[in-house]
Amino acid sequence: MERTSPRIKAKAREESLRRRLAAREKKESQRQKSNDEPPFSILNVGTAIALFLAVLSYPFASNLGRRSPLNLALLFFNSLNTFIAGCEVILGFNITWIQADYRRLKERYAGREWDACVAYLTTPLTPREAFRAETWARMWSTYALYDPSYQNQESFGFFIDFGNGLSTIPPSLLMNAAICFPDRVSSLWFGCIGLAMYWQVMYGAVIYILSFVFNERGRSFGTLEICLFVGVSNCIWIVFPVFGLYSCFCMLRDGNADVFKS
Numbered sequence: 397m398e399r400t401s402p403r404i405k406a407k408a409r410e411e412s413l414r415r416r417l418a419a420r421e422k423k424e425s426q427r428q429k430s431n432d433e434p435p436f437s438i439l440n441v442g443t444a445i446a447l448f449l450a451v452l453s454y455p456f457a458s459n460l461g462r463r464s465p466l467n468l469a470l471l472f473f474n475s476l477n478t479f480i481a482g483c484e485v486i487l488g489f490n491i492t493w494i495q496a497d498y499r500r501l502k503e504r505y506a507g508r509e510w511d512a513c514v515a516y517l518t519t520p521l522t523p524r525e526a527f528r529a530e531t532w533a534r535m536w537s538t539y540a541l542y543d544p545s546y547q548n549q550e551s552f553g554f555f556i557d558f559g560n561g562l563s564t565i566p567p568s569l570l571m572n573a574a575i576c577f578p579d580r581v582s583s584l585w586f587g588c589i590g591l592a593m594y595w596q597v598m599y600g601a602v603i604y605i606l607s608f609v610f611n612e613r614g615r616s617f618g619t620l621e622i623c624l625f626v627g628v629s630n631c632i633w634i635v636f637p638v639f640g641l642y643s644c645f646c647m648l649r650d651g652n653a654d655v656f657k658s
Contacts, residue, residue, distance in 0.1 A: 437520030441535075444526045448479050456572040466639055467575050467656055473636035474568040474575075477597065481568070483532045484561025490533040491549045497537035498547040509541040510621055542625055543613050552607055556600040567593040571640065578653035587647035594640035601633035 452475040460467060505512040516538045525531050536546050545551035571590050574581045614622040646655035
């Protein structure tokens with residue numbers, strides 16, 4: 397009995413996963429066939445992302461002293477990184493679901509990967525669905541159509557993002573606090589923490605892009621498609637951290653956080 401129990405539990409999990417995917421597939425099919433439901437919903441994945449970013453940014457933006465390009469750029473990036481880091485945590489804890497959904501999407505959107513991206517971003521949501529892990533896990537099963545390493549827990553892409561998700565949310569929020577309240581923070585502590593975080597995410601993005609290019613994962617797709625979906629999305633984590641590294645260097649060099657006042 398003890399030997400068969402783990403197998404029974406595994407089969408039960410697989411069956412539950414199949415039922416959830418089948419239910420989602422049925423729901424999507426009904427949405428596509430329905431003539432009463434509009435093709436675009438005000439609350440969908442794309443607008444939900446914008447709302448989450450607004451909620452994460454507002455408490456800091458409302459207390460922002462000087463609205464300089466540096467402050468605004470870092471405030472945007474730190475808030476975006478906080479949201480994506482949450483999605484990366486979901487990636488790590490829902491990899492089995494992502495693998496199953498990836499296989500389904502790959503079969504359904506073979507040769508139409510861009511359509512899968514558009515379909516995901518325009519997926520109508522209820523307020524409850526906006527807070528479901530599966531909604532954001534699909535971000536990774538869709539991205540895996542371009543880079544299958546994101547449905548493979550043994551890959552670099554999977555672990556660098558899961559690791560970033562687990563480690564960069566507190567530093568991102570702390571840096572936003574430093575931007576808004578430069579006179580109330582320790583330039584030594586915040587400078588060191590920020591320097592470590594910005595270097596970590598930038599270096600990870602650089603190595604990931606090099607890995608993607610070196611292994612020719614984009615050879616089956618058009619150049620423009622890869623540049624937009626893979627290049628732009630990852631270059632955000634290269635360009636903006638440069639400003640973060642600069643601000644942290646100034647904090648350590650000057651012994652204060654006046655870089656956010658100028």
